[in-house]
Each structure stands twice: as C-alpha cells, then as structure tokens.
Amino acid sequence: MNSKIKLHRNLIIGLHKALEESFFEPNKYADKVLERTLKFNKKWGSKDRGFVSESFYEIIRWKNQLEFFANRKLSPESINVLIATYLLRNKIELQPFPEFEKVYIKKIKDRFKLPFPTLAIKYSIPEWMQMVLESELGDEWSHEMKALNTPAQTIIRANSLKITAEELKEVLMVENIIVNFIKGYKNALIMEEKKNIFKTQAFKDGLFEIQDASSQRVGEFADVKPGMRVIDSCAGAGGKTLHLAALMENKGLIIAMDIHEWKLQTLKQRARRNGAYNIQTKVIEDSKTLKRLENSADRVLIDAPCSGLGVLRRNPDAKWKLNEEFINRVKEEQRQILQNHSKLVRKDGILVYATCSILPSENTLQVEKFLNENSNYQLIEEKKLMPSVCGFDGFYMAKLLRTN
Template sequence: MDNKKIKTHRNLIQGLEQAIKTSFFEPDKYADKVLERLLKLNKKWGSKDRGFVSESFYEIIRWKRQLEFYANREMKDDNIYFIIATYLLLNKQEIPPFPEFEKIYIKKIKERFKKPFPSRAVEFSIPDWLQSRMENELGSSWIYEMKALNIPASTIIRVNTLKTHADELQKSLEEEKVATNFIQGYKDALVLERKQNIFKTKAFQDGLFEVQDASSQLVGEFLEVKPGMRVIDSCAGAGGKTLHLAALMENKGQILALDIHEWKLQTLKQRARRNGAHNIQTKAVTDSKILKRLENTADRVLIDAPCSGLGVLRRNPDAKWKLNNEFIYRIIDEQKQILQNNSKLVKKNGYLVYATCSILPSENSHQVENFLSKNPDFELIDEKKIMPSTSNFDGFYMAKIVRK
C-alpha cells in the first residue's frame, strides 16, 4: 500500500465510502464502473482529489481482508468508515476530525498492526476457498503469483498500426503531456509512466491506440493471421482482440466477430469505426444454427473463452470477492462446450487458438487435454502460459491447435 500523504476533505471520504458500499453490497456492480460514475458525479474534484479517491478505492478493495483483520471486524455496509480509517492509518495518514470517525479507537487499530496474520489467505487478502484452490492447482508457486497479482497494474496501450506507428504515437502523446515508454519484446505496446485519463486525448479519439495489457496483445499474434484470411473471433465481446487482429491483417480479408451479447458487439462496431478497421463483421449468436452454418469456413478461429479472470486480479481486484468455487465449476463446463462447438468452425489445416485470462490449469491446459482426447483430428502445436510473477503483466494462457 502507498504511503503518500494528502489532505483529505470530508466529501472525498463520503464519496469513497459510498463507492465501496456500492461495489461490495450491490449485486453486479463492478469496481471500474462504480468509480467511473463517482468521478462523473464529482466533476469539481481536482486531479489530486480524484487520484486519492481512485487509489484508495482500489487499494481498499485489494487489501480488504488485511484491513478487516487490522480493524478487528468484517466489512459490512454500516462500518465501512472503520475500514477506511484503518487504511488511512496503515498508510501513515492522519484520521481527519470528521463525525464519521468519532467512534474509531485509533490506538487499538495501531496495536493490531503488530500482530501476525492468522493465515496466508489473510496476508494476501483473498478468500480461504481461493487459497485452497490456487494451492491445489499451482502448488507452492501460488504464493509468488498472488504476490504479483496484488501489485497494481500499469496502464498499457496497443498502437493501432492501421493508423500510426509506435514512435509516432509516443510523440503525439508527449505533445498531449502523456509520457510513455516502450516495452522490450512488445513491438506495438507502450506503458504509461503514470496513471492519467488518456481517453480524452486527441490520439485516443482519433483511434491511434487502444488500452490493452501486454499479455493480451500476445494472443492476436499467437493466432498467426495473415492479410486476406477469413478469421472468426468466436467470443469477441467488446472487441479488444478483434481490433488487434484487424490491424495484424492490415484490413485485408474478413473477420467475423461473434458473441451472445448484442450490446457488446455494438460497442465493438463503435470502436472499429474509431480504429479505421473495415474488415470486421459482427453477428450475435442467438441459436446453434448460426454456428452450424459456419462450420469448416475459417482459416483461423480465436476462442477467447469466458473464465474466472484470476490472471487479471491486478486490475480487477473486486473479482476475487465476487467469485466462488461454484462459479469456477460452472465456467469450466461452459469452456468445454464452447471449445467443442467452436472448434468445428475451423477448416482442415487451419489454426484454432483457445485462450483465457486465468492462471488455473483446470481452465487452461486441462481443458485442452480433455478436448484433444475426444477430438483426434486436432493436434496441439504450441502453448503459452504467461504467469504474473515472471512476466509482470496479466496472467494468460493460450493454446494453438491445428485441425488435421
């Protein structure tokens, strides 16, 4: 946790409390959207105020279990100020003399800072079930992965090579007071030197880049697309990887972006227009007949499967409190079905890439092994396991499979 000191105003603390309450105690409210709404409602906050609220919000979510231990109480919707006070004290900030903090015993909280954690789950601020799951699937290495996943993610952007190049984009952003650095081994990636709102930049509005983690950028390259190919992105969502494929194909050929959610595909269309990506068509998968008609039609198929998202906890720390073992069992069954159904879309000698942003073998290599055991006409030709502890980026898995 950061030790920066900042003068806190009461409305900042009240806004922070409301955002935490909404994120934790209202179903289907995700941290990024909750924070976005809070900042929109408080346009008069300066950049330092917004930075304080944003960082505190995410760090309290990330370290919830530790903070509960130090505060000696479980977070509930009527005691969030206790957790905020504990967070401030842990970061060596003074507790402001606000009415919300009147009943908080600072001395008792500080005394608990000296106590050892009762478990690794508390130390790494994760649920007990998640510690057990990671330990069972990853062995002792789960500790290194969890350490890495508790480090806040940097903002990484992908250069849209349909419109510009990395050098040109870096100069354009510098003119807009956005400093970036190259990342060795990632030719189209730039990392921001500090957190700032880049969506208001002219460079973004002109479609010169998209926000996309370095690990995620490897998926499109792994598919080995070429200009002129017919490619299906079968779980396209809002299209981050679809847009990358369009750039890699130099706008030549055809990409068919599929998803069960029409609203996500509408977002993809808007992004494609901004990116100048003209070789993308979208189609909502409303029934099994749609997939049936697409069998044996694609040179390349990308299955960016729905998953637990455990590889991206650095940027989505609220996910660990919303997940449970039952969800993971359900998603594993769903992944099996998606892989089986969408594998039929690829032509003979074509490539299929199965990818997730999870680090659990049960969602990754075990799924591929199960699929190959039931489909002898497919063969694994390559796989990548990107672990946060060694890459310093998001955790990802990708398997390249050829249809013989």
C-alpha cells in the same frame, strides 16, 4: 500514497459511497463504480481524484488485511472504520470528521504489529480461493498471488492501421502523456503515470486502445495473415478483434461473434474509430448460427469465458465476487465452446484457445480433454504467461491444428 495529503470530508463521503456500491450492490463492478463516482464529483481536483481512485482500489484489494487490523468484518456500517484503518496503515492522519468518531486509533495501530493468522489474510483472498490456487499451482500460488496484488499499470496498444508505436509516443508527448516502450512488444506502450487518456485527441482519432501486454500476445499468437478468413468466437467488446484487424492490415474478413448484441454494438463503434473495416459482427442466436459457419475459417480464436484469476491486478473486486460454483460452471462452458466452435475451423486451419486464467484446470487440462475427444486436432504450441514471471496479466493460449 502521499501521507501529506490534505483530506476533505467530501472525499471520505465519496469513497464510502463508492465502496458501499461496489461491495453491497449486485452486479456493480469496481471500474464502472469509480468511473461514475469521479463523473459525479466534478469539483474534485486531480490530486483528489487520484487519492479516491487509489484508495478505492487498495481498500478493495486488501479487504481481508484491513478487516484483521480493524478487528471488524466489512459491513455497510463498518466501511468508515476500514477507510480509517487504510489511512492509518498509510500513515495518513485522521481528521476529526464525524465518519471517524467510532474509530479506536490506538487499538488499530497495535494490531498492525500482529502476525497474520492465515495466508488467506496475508494475501487478502477468500479461503476457498487459497485452497483452489494451492491445489492447482502448488507452492507457486503465493508468488502468483503476490504479483496479482500489485496494482496494474496502464498499457496501450498502438493501432498499426494508423500509426507506429514510435510515432504514437511522440504524439502523446505533445498531449503531456509520457509513455515508454516495453522490450519485446512491438506495439505496446506503458504509461508513466495514470491519466485519463480517453480525453486525448489521439484516442478520439483511434490511434490506440488500452490493452494489457499479455492480452496483446494473444493476437500475435493467432498468427493471422492479410486476406485470411478469421472467426473471433467470443469477441465481446472487441479488444482482440481490433488487434486482429490491425495484424491483417484490414485485408480479409473477421467475423466477430458473441451471445450479447450490446457488446458487439460497442465493438462496431470502436472499429469505426480504429478505421478497422474488415470486421463483420454476428450475434450467436442458436446452434444454427454456428452450423452455417462450419469448416469455413482459416483461424478461430476462442477467448473463452473464464474465472479471470489472471487479471486480479486490474479487477481486485473479482476476488470477492467469484465463487467455486462459478468456476466449475465456467469450466463446463469452456468445454462446450471448444467442442462446438472447433467445427468452424477448416482442414489445415488453426484453432486458438485462450483464457485470462492461471488455473491449469481451465487451461492445459481443458485442451488435453479436448484433444482426447477430437483426434482431428493436434497441439502445435501452448504459452503460459504467469504474472510473477511476465509482470503483466496472467494468460494462457494454445494453438491447435485441424488435420482433417
């Protein structure tokens, strides 16, 4: 954060509105709220947009700490106090705006010297989440939380149906986007600085997709080959489906399934842009949809619904939207999906179960439970990507062979 930035009042008003929407309006997710805010304020320059974007995410990320420093709980009335606290924490001088009239600067600065009374405040997470992480990860939870509080970098995947990572690096350089290779990742490139790359010609031409390095590991882990019949069970908007299509070189068939038709419509648009032509979409309407596909696939990928605790770096608002009840519900959903979708794999085919969670109860323990109840499956390999170790999102994946 640049402490010498010149603050304009309309930036504070825009930031306040975005935070109010994200925290206090139901079903409003931070990324979409910010996207709309930036779209609405077309007159903001690139530095203004950068300031609002960074401040927005950092205030959401460090809400607990800011509440402690301000000695105020977040409410629609206290948003400006938290904004002021964040600015003071970053050594940015407050301007004499009406929004900051009720801010007691000295009191806040004095509280910066105090120790944090709890670890939940130190790591800026709800207390219930600290208890869950501690009970499942032991002493390691704080290392993971520290990593998850680091803002995510933007990582793209070169679409190998159209271009290599080396060629894409050159193409983007022409458009003034600097990206670097990531050691050990064939098609992943990391952006040097945040820019709106959706406006680039390279994106419009389908030369790349935004996809975290850990997420790219899932497609590789599935070990698909050209000509295979593959089912992506929880395809959503298709990030991993498109990667599978590229790995299969457009040969064979991918059946991308989801319960939400609108997500599959988005997938179709993305597939056209990517030049991925071996994808067929199918809405899961009822159990008959699955029944018709039993014993038919060489590979089934279950990118299961989960808590998303492995991707808090890029979705910090999830910390405040999640609750224990949701996690318990989603674990039951995972169990049912594993049970029902495992029937789609043919004999000697492979089932891949993946989540973007770091909780063993959603990962290893789910797979163990499944194997205990399904003797026709055996575990070939499992991979745990922990944010503190890999430096990217937290992911889990297990490869299961159907033996009969």
